[in-house]
Amino acid sequence: MDGRARLADAGYMHAITLNQPAPLAENPLHWGEVPTPSPGPGQLLIEVAACGVCRSNLHMIEGDWVDGGVPGICPIIPGHEVTGTVVAVGGDVDGFTTGDRAGVQPLWWTCEQCAYCTSGREQLCHRRRITGEHVDGGYAQYLLSNAAHTYHVPDTLDLTEAAPLFCPGITAYGAVQKLDLGPGTTVAVFGLGGVGHMAVQFARLTGADVIAVGRSADHLRVARELGATRVVDASAEDPGRTLADSVDAAITFAPSDTVTEQALAALVWGGTLVAGVPLSVSDFPFNKEQTVKASLLGNRAQMNEVLALAAEGKVRSVVDRFPLREAPEVLGMLAAGKLRSRAVLENRAA
Structure with a gap:
């Protein structure tokens, strides 16, 4: 036995x-x-x-x-x-x-x-x-x-x-569902670990262009394999500057105030940020009419x-x-x- x-x-x-x-x-x-x-x-x-x-x-x-x-x-x-x-x-x-x-x-x-x-x-x-x-x-x-x-x-x-x-699956899906994505729109996913790599896939299913933002070479490689339109290596460049005022939506899965600032900087005026992690925001640019949403499961x-x-x-x-x-x-x-x-x-x- x-x-x-x-x-x-x-x-x-x-x-x-x-x-x-x-x-x-x-x-x-x-x-x-x-x-x-x-x-x-x-x-x-x-x-x-x-x-x-x-x-x-x-x-x-x-x-x-x-x-x-x-x-x-x-x-x-x-x-x-x-x-x-x-x-x-x-x-x-x-x-x-x-x-x-x-x-x-x-x-x-x-x-x-x-x-x-x-x-x-x-x-x-x-x-x-x-x-x-x-x-x-x-x-x-x-x-x-x-x-x-x-x-x-x-x-x-x-x-x-x-x-x-x-x-990761339901968390990523719930976050993507809070956005109005489709062909002709662009979304940036910040944080490409367990949840982020699922979010890249659900966002791609909408027909949107998906930009994957992360610091790990392995994470960026996986994002490419899963269909990310573009990847940004946050360890080599500032995503906020690289993507400034260019994405319709952003999703964050990295609990970092710096990442939140970068995501807001990447958003177009009137864009939407969905946070799947705790966040704090200082000097929020209210004049850009951007929207911040939280998402849980x-x-x-x-x-x-x-x-x-x-x-x-x-x-x-x-x-x-x-x-x-x-x-x-x-x-x-x-x-x-x-x-x-x-x-x-x-x-x-x-």
Whole structure:
């Protein structure tokens, strides 16, 4: 009997747990055995195939969000972009059965009753619970999910490559959907990591010209491969000056005031900036009548649209694969800027 079978029979699983937030250098993550959860009403138990590694995981682990109540519990299992197979179904669940391929994004639960939930903006629900931040996430062999926020993964998609669709994919799609793009328009995407490389593809689908702006040679190379009309190396030139007053829209995924200033400088008068990250703006040029919008994830209908586009081969995630137990090392690579696009942890035999 292998280790995986032994653990399953004993009601335990392997997982990466965070007992207390601390800098990554202090080794706050632990690989070990924890009890395997059981699904209650409205819940599913998913055997994890893969879980993407997001910079927000790093923020939580290192304690950057403690003042905001994140993590909501400790110890906690991080990870919020997850794919796998349903192995148990709780009561009062329709639409899922054991053996189904499934995916879970950051939005783990919403109240379904507030004005946001009833108007297709459930990502703004004030009572929302986030996967891997308020409840255990996908850095584990098994994940407990809320069926109302679980998605069917099309059979044509590789489960590892599909995992980033559930955070970078929906985040990028939601941002692009906030813009009026089409043939004859130009959009600049600032920040080409896990989310940015997806945004380049969704923007290209509108028919717009897409300018990819980044500092990493790997990121710029991937953007070219995915259809960017032009790339700008921010490590060699100032994108604000290079693109001054020339793009109809800009999307930022780099949490930097300098990047925000560059994006606003690149915009035409009357243009729109969509920020997928926190930002601050000083000396805003009001006379240019530019618009700034924020974007957080997307709703359930949009998530299913992302999956459909991926199943049709119109978009894809670029991933580097690692064993689940190597999560601390992978997070270190993310912090050091050494990843090509999206790192994905695979639930290989322990």
